[in-house]
Amino acid sequence: MVAEPIVTDLPAGAPPVCLADFAERARAVLPEQVWDYVAGGSGGEVTLTANRRALDRVGVLPRVLRGVEVPDLTTPLLGRRYAMPVGVAPIAYQRLVHPDGELALAAAAGAAGVPYVASTLGSVPIEEVAASGAEVWFQLYWLRDRELVRDLLARVRGAGCRALVVTVDVPVLGRRFRDLRNAFRLPPGVTAANLPNGRHDLAHGGTPGVSPVPARSGADFAPALRWADLAWLREHIDLPLVVKGVLDPRDARDAVRAGADAVVVSNHGGRQFDGAPASVTMLPEVVEAVGDRCEVFLDSGVRSGTDVLRALALGATGVLVGRPLIWALAVGGRPGAETALDLLAGELRDALALAGCADAAAARELRTVPVG
Template sequence: MSTPRRVPTGLPAVSLGDYAERARAVLPPDVWDYVDGGSAAEVTLTANRRALDGVAVLPRVLRGVDTVDLGTRLLGRRYAMPVGVAPMAYQRLVHPDGEVGLAAAAGAAGVPYVASTLASTPVEEVTGVGADVWFQLYWLRERALVRDLLDRVVAAGCRALMVTVDVPVLGRRPRDLRNGFRLPADVVAANLPGGRDALAHAGAPGVAVPATAPTDASFAPALRWTDLAWLRGQVDLPLVVKGVLDPRDAVEAVRVGADAVVVSNHGGRQLDGAPASVTMLPEVVDAVGDSCQVLLDSGVRGGTDVLRALALGAAGVLVGRPLLWALAAGGQPAARDALGLLAAELADALTLAGCADPAAAAGLRTVRAG
């Protein structure tokens, strides 16, 4: 559970964490809990932050570094820094700018934006802002529906396909259950077939529905490697497998054609008691070698965390909650400022570590703090 810090009113944010209190101040308590919370006892949610704080990076000195180039290549494309915006559902829940605003902020920052299957804005509108958009796919119950969604994704101009594989069922989230959390009538799963009409069994159009309704109504829980192999043959886009913790699964993902894997425990929102993502990152990197890129998400809160991930072998990170906090606090402008702040933090971290660019961070040593 995060503890928002006090930020004097009217002063600019100086770290991504500053946006948390601002978001909490403007969001309804049940929406704050929906964004901030994790599953079960939130052990894994807490572990993500503790594990990242436990990674100490050994800086190099006398390297002649006074400026850095943050640019990197992810999935064969050049981006302004080794960061992407993680897929997050229902962004219009926190601000009217929603997915369009956060995607526009990502485009301005020169980083990829990952649009969720559970976005509250259709993927066609998200790609319309001109950002590099990757699409995150949840597996639907009928392959014909998956095929239709893939056709939309390709036609919309998405640059990559990211399949989330750690949600056979939605993790039990006590905060939402205690709050009786429901999606407002004007926030819908816009990419699902028929939008809210497809969820008619859970509530009539115009009526708030449980947040679990889209997953219960549309998602197929029994995803298998054969399904992923089928998917690989359907689209000529880079394929990313998100939600990998066991190195054996990373190796299997490569075998069926993945171009990248995301080491992730879903931000502590799925299996509680699973290890922190960063704890498993080095093992996954060692297992796949040069056969695919490895990204990290879950718990990333600033430029130092990006440096830690790079030093442990990641090609980049996905950032989630802090950017949703910024969106809630001030819409697209605040999200754009937050990504600029993250770039400044990463530039400082690389400079202080003696690295002229993200690639150089792979040569740093890490130790467990203490």
């Protein structure tokens, strides 16, 4: 049984019954520029919109008379068993939406028994996040300074992180029109806590029509990342290696050859190349390309337990969930995030039961058909 999703420090009113409820409340409490920074995508937001539409077009054929009463959600991910096939996606600067930021969301993930992926651009140092009690995977943006990369890897090991997730779809930061129109900049006190001095001199300035955030990223990120760099990383880290930002099956095969233990099929939540297909559209081809040689996760657009089921039915090992948990963090801190993850688990349990699946693994045997 899933506990009643009551969160005492959410705004007054009826308790949330789905993740969309958190989005509505978050928009009401966040500054408009912060809402736009998190909710927005690049360009005309074509890819951002496509993610949701594509997921809604995935119909799952349920099985009947399967004798399922209470499905088992537990799932092995990268050699460890978690409470469900879900991880918290890496999202930068979480103190933008709540003072506790990454500490609260990581603690909620730990309580829910799912992995928390900490961002290089987190607003809390990785050592503090890892001490929250969560199972932490660290997301790495490749930096121009190789010594900074070495330093981060040493810190990741020292903090006890369980996996390394390297993001490969940000040679440059996508042009995000909402941020440019808002001249969005980081407020005082919110910095990239994992980087020396937080690079605060670049991310906190700004002029009308210009956001300083891309300037900060451009100064730190190495745009010319190659497969040889990924091979170097494989040699220098003794953790499971995950490559995030793959859409083309050819790149998925190359990632396996470079030593990846998993790939994340992702268009960065529609925040990078506006013109890329929806992540879920490419998921079946990537799954087919890698076979059983690595795990495959879906990222971008996941908003419900039914979406998790859809991804599993299309061959994914698990999913990463981002924005809905940020909305829950914004309106309720750690309790809000815990409630959101509890709701997600309940939705997935119901979806599995309705589809005739005794456990998450059985969902991968379901058939899908286009709908709508």
